[in-house]
Amino acid sequence: MRTASCRQSCPLDVPKTPKISNEVRRVPRQYDQIMDWKRYERAIVEKFRREFPPPHFWVEPSGKDNYHFTGRHSGEKRQLDVAVFRRGADAPFLVVDAKRWRTPIDIGNVESFISFVDDVGAEIGVLITSSRFTKAAPRRAAGAPVSIQLEVVGAEEALAWDWLGLGRIIFPQDWAYHLHLGQALRSLEEGGSPDIISEALEEVPFEEWEAAVNFAIGQQLSEARLYLEWVATMHHDDGWRFNAARHLAEIGFLTESIRRRVIELEADPEARALITEL
Structure with missing residues (x-):
């Protein structure tokens, strides 16, 4: 009380x-x-x-x-x-x-x-x-x-609360990851380095990550592009790299150099074929 x-x-x-x-x-x-x-x-x-x-x-x-x-x-x-x-x-x-x-x-x-x-x-x-x-x-x-x-x-402090609310708007079904989503989007708005943004989203489930990326593409396209390029070529997980490349292809920013790098890092032949077709 x-x-x-x-x-x-x-x-x-x-x-x-x-x-x-x-x-x-x-x-x-x-x-x-x-x-x-x-x-x-x-x-x-x-x-x-x-x-x-x-x-x-x-x-x-x-x-x-x-x-x-x-x-x-x-x-x-x-x-x-x-x-x-x-x-x-x-x-x-x-x-x-x-x-x-x-x-x-x-x-x-x-x-x-x-x-x-x-x-x-x-x-x-x-x-x-x-x-x-x-x-x-x-x-x-x-x-x-x-x-x-x-x-x-x-x-x-108010900015932190505001970004927390944005996380709720992006993915209202689950409050557990609103803090992570808010921190990542705040770093994105402030021009934070892609590795810091990636760290904030590291434990976020796929659906929440997809929602955050789609929101970022709509609101902060240039910053979102840099983040996706980093994930596609630098992230340790092949699933993250593939999905980042997919988003880059969907918005027309998947360059041949990035595509080649993603393929080089991919061990699964089927996934490599899919990346080639993006």
Whole structure:
């Protein structure tokens, strides 16, 4: 159970009035530039979807549209960045406000959030920022009539959650490999070396690997091509090499030099014949 506190990816059993560091967190520029507020909010949704998984909970928004809930006092539709419901419940017991800000969150922001949580009737409110909180902010949160938690999620951490969500979208049937898929696609977007991408996907089953490759081809063609060329000519497994060559042939990038190299590495005559026909 969350309590009134402030954390930075720390355990939930923290002191009621914790110490907040006013040190400005230096975020690598590449993360700061690609993590806009829309992507940040999407990442926070994924974070809570993982913390409160089905079937005992469900998390809104569940699609691309914003989620609204009518306030019990205001009678107005209130937009919720994240709403967590217990199974069978009509109202959320936990709501989240995610702020992709550069400036610190102060008392005024916390008081506004307390009022917001009260209006929607939630038991717990989590106020998340990519920056920091003022020293007085957690004291004000601790004095709220409802449980308020303050949390810092930087751009780099949010990016990791976002890619985890992408893994779920690519292959929703099995959550076990979403982390691997997300790590591989993140490395691909950042221009990571093919061997690092291959390592992230090493234990991923064939169907998940196929889904990731097809997604990468559609979104990051040049990077996907480099990865497939590396797998086709450098990977230790003949099955991986064959399937990488197959994908290269399907997108028109299987050169004769790569084909010859794949054939040279292949010991099975039937497989060599198939590669020749690609």
